[in-house]
Amino acid sequence: MYGAKKQVRVTFDELKAQFNKVLLKVGFNEECAELCARVFAENSRDGVYSHGLNRFPVFVQMVKDGLIKVDAEPESISQNGVLEQWDGHMGPGIYVALKATERAIELAKKNGMGCVAVRNTNHWMRGGTYGWQAAEEGCVCICATNSIANMPPFGGKEPRLGNNPLVIAVPRKEGHLVLDMAISQFSYGKMQEYELKEEDLPVDGGYDREGNLTKDPGKIRESERPLPIGFWKGSGLSFMLDVLVASLSSGRGVAEVTKSGSEAGVSQFFLCIDAEKIDGAILNSIVDYTKSSQPAEGKGEVRYPGEGTMATRRKNKEEGIPVSEEMWQKVQELE
Numbered sequence: 001m002y003g004a005k006k007q008v009r010v011t012f013d014e015l016k017a018q019f020n021k022v023l024l025k026v027g028f029n030e031e032c033a034e035l036c037a038r039v040f041a042e043n044s045r046d047g048v049y050s051h052g053l054n055r056f057p058v059f060v061q062m063v064k065d066g067l068i069k070v071d072a073e074p075e076s077i078s079q080n081g082v083l084e085q086w087d088g089h090m091g092p093g094i095y096v097a098l099k100a101t102e103r104a105i106e107l108a109k110k111n112g113m114g115c116v117a118v119r120n121t122n123h124w125m126r127g128g129t130y131g132w133q134a135a136e137e138g139c140v141c142i143c144a145t146n147s148i149a150n151m152p153p154f155g156g157k158e159p160r161l162g163n164n165p166l167v168i169a170v171p172r173k174e175g176h177l178v179l180d181m182a183i184s185q186f187s188y189g190k191m192q193e194y195e196l197k198e199e200d201l202p203v204d205g206g207y208d209r210e211g212n213l214t215k216d217p218g219k220i221r222e223s224e225r226p227l228p229i230g231f232w233k234g235s236g237l238s239f240m241l242d243v244l245v246a247s248l249s250s251g252r253g254v255a256e257v258t259k260s261g262s263e264a265g266v267s268q269f270f271l272c273i274d275a276e277k278i279d280g281a282i283l284n285s286i287v288d289y290t291k292s293s294q295p296a297e298g299k300g301e302v303r304y305p306g307e308g309t310m311a312t313r314r315k316n317k318e319e320g321i322p323v324s325e326e327m328w329q330k331v332q333e334l335e
Contacts, residue, residue, distance in 0.1 A: 072090055108272040
């Protein structure tokens with residue numbers, strides 16, 4: 001284990017204000033800057049530091065490189081029943097995803113179900129953002145995105161699959177159920193967190209360049225050979241998510257995204273279902289039965305998806321958000 005780098009705590013408002021200043025400076029309009037700054041701050045507040053403060057400089061650099069069009073507006077280009085196809089026109093992924101989820105919710109409230117499939121968009125940062133958004137509006141949400149090839153298919157050596165995240169959210173009065181998962185054992189963002197803290201992964205997360213299993217996040221990120229969840233099952237799930245998001249949106253698959261040389265112009269979909277008639281007692285019985293399992297030694301408590309996020313959110317609201325002093329300084333210098 002390495003020695004951890006120094007951390008400081010800042011408030012949510014401080015983070016958001018700093019992000020907003022930088023985004024306005026690089027050409028965002030006020031609405032888009034406000035929404036994106038809020039989401040970046042919320043990601044760090046909720047403990048997803050890899051897609052909050054730690055990812056922000058990369059996001060700004062993509063804007064400067066012209067990969068993200070700050071003034072682009074997503075456009076609905078076709079509709080088939082409850083499915084709409086949108087073109088994101090290479091706009092900020094957060095902004096496009098928020099708008100697409102908002103529209104899917106609107107369709108669900110009107111028809112019982114709604115889906116928006118988006119092509120030519122960019123990284124949405126934390127996928128769970130859109131699950132929480134829909135749950136707050138009383139909707140079940142299933143959404144996914146593809147990415148650049150950064151994971152080998154099971155049995156292969158070269159990256160041919162995207163680490164395509166999947167989000168499933170169900171609203172519940174006692175606490176929303178929100179699953180937000182990468183298809184690798186550890187997401188690239190999570191590995192970056194461990195690397196910034198100079199810590200090993202708790203279990204083997206992938207292979208180094210020599211083909212050896214390793215807990216070293218830097219070696220796995222370098223080799224681009226993370227282990228898929230469930231081995232061949234995770235490999236198959238990643239493949240099918242790419243099929244869905246690209247075909248539903250008539251957008252680019254992982255191969256085309258990868259050929260472009262950057263993780264830009266990806267495909268996504270956002271499916272919402274009106275949850276007005278969902279029986280909360282059924283949800284609570286499932287939660288209670290699951291949590292009744294005796295915790296394994298040294299593993300802490302049994303928690304449902306989303307419970308840890310809420311606990312971190314409360315803690316960081318009270319104590320301030322822990323950030324890498326080095327990364328915080330870097331973001332302040334962007335201004």
